[in-house]
């Protein structure tokens with residue numbers, strides 16, 4: 364391993380992260396300079412001012428000709444919004460390129476470690492996991508940007524379409540937040556933003572919330588990257604140090620081996636010389652010769668003792684290296700556990716602790732493939748809590764959260780181990796029932812509906828009954844996942860419109 368190269372690469376990694384930070388601050392600057400920047404004060408904000416202007420005109424002057432004075436403002440605002448969006452898109456493209464570059468550098472570091480001459484085998488799995496894969500975050504970032512654009516359009520939309528789009532955007536944003544798996548401060552902020560979205564009544568605040576979300580997401584990605592880089596750099600340092608000690612020990616071992624061989628040869632030659640003189644008749648000369656050779660052998664024995672001391676210290680150093688390897692092993696094990704825990708979190712809904720939509724996507728794919736192969740019946744059912752908004756409005760959002768947790772637990776307990784439940788979004792759940800005979804399908808769904816209805820909710824000392832509507836379907840010949848999901852959704856829609864608290868099968 365070349366330490367100079369490694370240091371250079373770590374420097375480069377650091378500089379790329381610095382560049383990411385620059386991009387974030389330039390995004391923030393753009394946001395501050397932008398005409399629709401996130402502000403809670405709608406009066407001082409162009410979008411909010413413009414909307415109030417329009418609302419006033421609508422209420423006071425229903426005659427469309429009197430809107431004319433507002434037209435130039437509309438045109439100007441729309442140009443400004445477009446410019447802001449273009450700037451943001453550019454920022455994001457730059458961020459994307461920088462991320463790609465960081466990814467490449469991280470990849471190089473990983474490759475270098477993989478090629479390292481001395482590397483404990485335990486690091487292999489870890490290195491494989493460290494290979495950069497930020498596709499998930501990239502996709503979410505682009506999605507966020509699209510939502511931001513929708514939020515901006517919402518501010519200029521006609522009132523009749525506005526409510527539906529606004530609710531949909533709110534729930535999509537909440538869904539996206541649930542799919543993030545950041546930790547620490549960013550995670551806490553995201554929970555706050557999600558709560559704000561679920562209580563939001565003013566669409567003009569939506570662009571600001573989207574921008575905050577983008578900012579926190581960038582922050583979260585940067586934090587994750589920093590952690591991985593720090594760990595990698597520590598691992599790198601430790602491996603470098605160990606390689607250095609190993610090289611010293613290796614040359615010391617070689618020197619000891621050479622010295623031993625030399626001593627062996629020397630003793631053999633002394634003994635050979637004694638043997639040659641043994642046949643001599645001159646006993647005086649023989650005595651002198653033997654004394655001389657014995658001194659030579661004694662000298663070698665003294666050297667040999669020193670050699671043993673050196674061997675002892677070499678063994679000690681190797682023992683220390685072994686300890687270093689053990690501590691490196693436990694570090695990598697710990698990091699691996701953290702990565703695994705993060706990975707698990709990706710598929711778990713933070714509120715209800717059951718699977719989230721990403722978990723469901725994965726499981727649905729598996730069940731669908733199994734169904735294609737074996738054609739054993741597979742049922743997909745969507746459960747939507749009835750009038751949930753009223754629960755939030757009447758008893759507060761926290762009571763709503765608690766109700767969702769309890770409903771999730773009830774659904775989970777009501778199903779067989781082989782069935783699957785996930786929170787599909789907001790107050791909607793999805794279940795997959797495999798290997799279920801179509802004629803018996805209604806029984807578990809009916810049991811489930813009854814069990815939800817019988818949960819003894821008590822809010823503000825008031826006994827409250829919560830019901831759910833269920834839309835279900837079985838996979839049919841020629842179905843794709845999407846077509847089956849759409850059918851279940853339509854069935855749910857019909858259950859909702861048939862006074863709720865019931866199951867509709869399609």
Ligand SMILES: Nc1nc2c(ncn2[C@@H]2O[C@H](COP(=O)(O)OP(=O)(O)OP(=O)(O)O)[C@@H](O)[C@H]2O)c(=O)[nH]1
Pocket residue numbers: 537560561562714747748749750751752753755759760761762763764767788789790859863
């Ligand atoms: N407490 C809480 N409420 C949530 C959460 N996610 C979504 N919601 C709320 O769920 C409510 C869903 O409202 P709507 O889509 O109007 O549906 P509904 O009131 O259940 O009415 P129907 O579905 O038509 O019976 C909204 O008020 C959301 O804020 C959450 O995580 N916690």
